Amino acid sequence: MNEELHIKLQAFLDGELPEAEAREISSLIARDADAAALHRELKHTRAAIAGFENRITVPETREFYWSKIRRDIQQLETPEPEAPRHSLFSFWRRTLAMSGGFAALVIALLVGTTFGHRTPGTEIALAEGDAFTYRNYESGTTLVWLSYPAENGLAENQPAATLQ
Amino acid sequence: MPSDTKYSSQLDPALVKAAQRGDMLAFEELVARHRDKIYARCYTMLRNEDAALDLSQEAWVKAWQRLAQFQGDSSFATWATRITINVCLDQLRKNKRQRAESIEELDEESGGVERQMPVVTVNPTERLERGELRQKIDEALGKLTDEHRSVLVLKEFQEMEYKEIAKTVGCSIGTVMSRLFYARRKMAALLAELKNAE
Numbered sequence: 001m002n003e004e005l006h007i008k009l010q011a012f013l014d015g016e017l018p019e020a021e022a023r024e025i026s027s028l029i030a031r032d033a034d035a036a037a038l039h040r041e042l043k044h045t046r047a048a049i050a051g052f053e054n055r056i057t058v059p060e061t062r063e064f065y066w067s068k069i070r071r072d073i074q075q076l077e078t079p080e081p082e083a084p085r086h087s088l089f090s091f092w093r094r095t096l097a098m099s100g101g102f103a104a105l106v107i108a109l110l111v112g113t114t115f116g117h118r119t120p121g122t123e124i125a126l127a128e129g130d131a132f133t134y135r136n137y138e139s140g141t142t143l144v145w146l147s148y149p150a151e152n153g154l155a156e157n158q159p160a161a162t163l164q
Numbered sequence: 165m166p167s168d169t170k171y172s173s174q175l176d177p178a179l180v181k182a183a184q185r186g187d188m189l190a191f192e193e194l195v196a197r198h199r200d201k202i203y204a205r206c207y208t209m210l211r212n213e214d215a216a217l218d219l220s221q222e223a224w225v226k227a228w229q230r231l232a233q234f235q236g237d238s239s240f241a242t243w244a245t246r247i248t249i250n251v252c253l254d255q256l257r258k259n260k261r262q263r264a265e266s267i268e269e270l271d272e273e274s275g276g277v278e279r280q281m282p283v284v285t286v287n288p289t290e291r292l293e294r295g296e297l298r299q300k301i302d303e304a305l306g307k308l309t310d311e312h313r314s315v316l317v318l319k320e321f322q323e324m325e326y327k328e329i330a331k332t333v334g335c336s337i338g339t340v341m342s343r344l345f346y347a348r349r350k351m352a353a354l355l356a357e358l359k360n361a362e
Contacts, residue, residue, distance in 0.1 A: 007341045010348070014319070016326055037283040044287045045352045049320050052301050056204035058220070059213060062196050065221070069195060070188065072225045 001034055009035060013042050176240045184231050191231075195224050198241045202248050208317050209252040211306050219255055223248040249322065249332060256310045284352040304354035312347035319344055 001009075005028070011017045012025040028035045058065055135142045171179065171193040182190035202223055206216035227244050234243055305313055318329045329344075330337045 007345055010345050011326075011341065014326070034283070041284050041352050042348050044284075045348045045355070046320065048287075048297065048355060049301060049316075049351065052298060052305075053201070053204040053208055053321055055298060056207055057200045058203045058217070060217065062199075065199060065217075066192050066195055069221050069224045069228075070192070072221070073188070073228050076225070076229065 001032075001038070005035070006038065009039050010042055013039065013046070177236065180231070180234060180236070180240050183228070184234070191228055194240060194244075198244055199224075201241060202244060205245055205248050205317070205321065206252055208305065208321065209249070209310075209314060210255065211313075215255070219251050220248065223251045226251060245322065249318065253314065253333065256314065260310065281349060281353055284356045300355055300358045301351075303358060304351050307354055308347055308350060312343050312350065315340055315343040316347040316351070 029039050133144050179190045179194050203220040206220045227247050318324045326337050326340050329340045
């Protein structure tokens with residue numbers, strides 16, 4: 001049997017063959033043992049699978065299962081709040097904060113170079129998130145400059161301060 | 165609680181009408197009635213309990229959103245199952261994009277080896293208890309590729325015609341017939357194998 005006949009046998013089983021072709025396949029099954037065996041195999045497989053899904057049940061209670069669906073539906077139906085607009089004021093405030101930080105860095109550098117040598121225990125660093133740090137290990141002083149309004153959690157939780 | 169007698173005694177069409185008017189408790193009753201069927205379809209197609217749970221719930225949310233489109237041409241359960249099938253097929257497509265197809269799967273797609281398999285003469289349902297048979301079918305279904313299992317599920321459980329399956333899956337009727345033939349032959353071989361292994 002070739003591939004075309006295999007597929008036709010299956011289509012016969014599924015009732016998807018035109019009448020004339022169905023008659024042909026039916027007589028083939030009657031006279032050809034291989035065709036009959038394959039037809040039987042397909043039929044048995046189909047019968048075995050039938051009803052398989054009937055006993056599969058949701059592994060959660062009715063209330064718990066529904067609660068997620070309800071939450072998702074309610075979320076979809078609640079209009080999303082508009083994103084806050086960036087005002088001109090906040091733009092200027094941010095620009096000033098950054099400039100202030102930069103100025104602090106420049107002053108710290110000038111102080112370090114003008115009034116004596118920069119001691120090995122001094123460190124000025126530009127950290128992530130618009131933050132500058134000035135550390136003097138000799139005096140045990142750390143100055144952190146954070147731009148404000150804060151853009152990250154660190155700045156929100158830890159406002160600009162001098163830590164001893 | 166939502167399981168109010170007012171709703172539990174009503175038939176699906178009445179609940180659908182109420183849900184279409186925005187009655188969420190009526191919809192909850194519909195979910196409770198058909199959730200096993202929807203979940204079972206997701207599980208059969210995805211072979212994963214957690215994914216089946218999530219997707220079945222996603223399908224219900226989609227059903228709620230599209231309730232206005234339901235005209236009653238079919239039963240509510242059939243309509244909801246169709247939504248579920250599309251949700252599952254979308255997920256399977258996403259999964260497929262995420263993983264590279266293995267050489268084995270490509271070989272299975274052609275189905276060349278399976279067409280040459282000797283015919284299984286044993287009836288897999290003989291001398292097996294219903295529970296045992298279910299377990300073996302479950303195992304065998306898990307060994308099919310997503311593509312073959314999807315076509316098999318749509319034919320055997322959803323009772324779709326070839327052209328409907330082709331439209332749903334997005335392939336030609338020829339591919340559907342070929343995948344279905346391969347899937348059935350593979351299932352027959354796996355069930356016989358599992359039965360002999362006892």
